Amino acid sequence: KAGVTQTPRYLIKTRGQQVTLSCSPISGHRSVSWYQQTPGQGLQFLFEYFSETQRNKGNFPGRFSGRQFSNSRSEMNVSTLELGDSALYLCASSAWPTDYGYTFGSGTRLTVV
Amino acid sequence: GNSVTQMEGPVTLSEEAFLTINCTYTATGYPSLFWYVQYPGEGLQLLLKATKADDKGSNKGFEATYRKETTSFHLEKGSVQVSDSAVYFCALAVSRKTSYDKVIFGPGTSLSVIP
Numbered sequence: 001k002a003g004v005t006q007t008p009r010y011l012i013k014t015r016g017q018q019v020t021l022s023c024s025p026i027s028g029h030r031s032v033s034w035y036q037q038t039p040g041q042g043l044q045f046l047f048e049y050f051s052e053t054q055r056n057k058g059n060f061p062g063r064f065s066g067r068q069f070s071n072s073r074s075e076m077n078v079s080t081l082e083l084g085d086s087a088l089y090l091c092a093s094s095a096w097p098t099d100y101g102y103t104f105g106s107g108t109r110l111t112v113v
Numbered sequence: 114g115n116s117v118t119q120m121e122g123p124v125t126l127s128e129e130a131f132l133t134i135n136c137t138y139t140a141t142g143y144p145s146l147f148w149y150v151q152y153p154g155e156g157l158q159l160l161l162k163a164t165k166a167d168d169k170g171s172n173k174g175f176e177a178t179y180r181k182e183t184t185s186f187h188l189e190k191g192s193v194q195v196s197d198s199a200v201y202f203c204a205l206a207v208s209r210k211t212s213y214d215k216v217i218f219g220p221g222t223s224l225s226v227i228p
Contacts (some may be wrong), residue, residue: 004156033215043202043218056215090156092216100145100164100206102216104156 002027006091006105013112018079021108025072025093031055032074033102034066037088046089049074050096081112115140119203119219126193126226134188134222136177136203144205146170146179146186151200151221160188160201193226200224 005024013019025032033056034046045058049068066076072093078085088109092102119136126132138144145164149157161170166181177188186203203219 006156035218042220045215045217048215058215092157097208100208100216101147101159101162102149102157104149104158106156 004091004093004103004105006089006108008108009106011108011110013081013110015081015083015112017081018077019081019110020075020077021089021091021110023074023076023091023093023105025074025091026095026103029093029095029103030072031094031096032068032072033092033094034074034076035090035092036060037090037107038086043090046076078110083112086110086112115144115205115207115217117203117205117217117219120222121220123223123225126224128195128226128228129192130226132188132190132193132197132224134201134203134224136186136188136219138184138186138203138205140184140205140207142207144207146177147204147206147216148175148177148186148188149202149204149218151202153199157202193224195226195228198224198226 007022031050033048036044048056052068063079068074088107090107092104116139147162148160150160151157161172163170163179169178175190200221200223202221206216
């Protein structure tokens with residue numbers, strides 16, 4: 001079956017702009033989580049959605065937001081981009097509650113210049 | 114709160130050497146434990162998991178045993194290959210009947226295997 005698909009794979013944006021990243025989970029998975037990965041901070045949890053509801057949120061500023069659609073696809077948005085937002089953004093889906101294991105997408109590499 | 118501690122490395126081994134990457138955790142409730150691997154330029158892949166005490170997860174020659182008494186989940190492989198070079202993440206998820214905490218990841222351990 002198809003894996004987790006993240007689009008786009010690469011993005012270059014200018015400070016102050018906004019960006020939207022997309023994630024399509026594995027068919028049947030209703031839980032989608034987002035992580036930011038940087039060399040200095042490692043994997044940091046952004047938020048998690050289940051059945052269109054945000055279930056958990058990490059410690060990121062309000063510029064970071066997300067949503068989930070009825071087909072379980074998810075988007076995250078970052079407004080007013082800063083240089084420090086440059087990172088690999090990873091989406092993961094799971095079959096919770098029957099299975100807690102994540103399947104990750106390949107990520108979106110965001111570079112803010 | 115829930116947390117995961119693992120050796121950060123980098124770890125450099127010769128091919129066919131024995132690998133151990135230590136992972137310990139702190140958790141309330143009954144966590145499930147995971148090891149993920151990230152190859153260069155890719156997302157994370159689930160390597161193995163264990164959902165209760167004394168369970169042993171295994172995959173691709175890697176093993177880890179859920180030790181509740183020592184709150185540990187150390188990753189081992191008897192003979193590493195160059196293709197095992199990657200970053201390894203230990204993780205936990207605490208489940209409850211009607212809700213669960215987010216998955217907590219350790220900082221990752223970089224492994225380089227040289228021929």
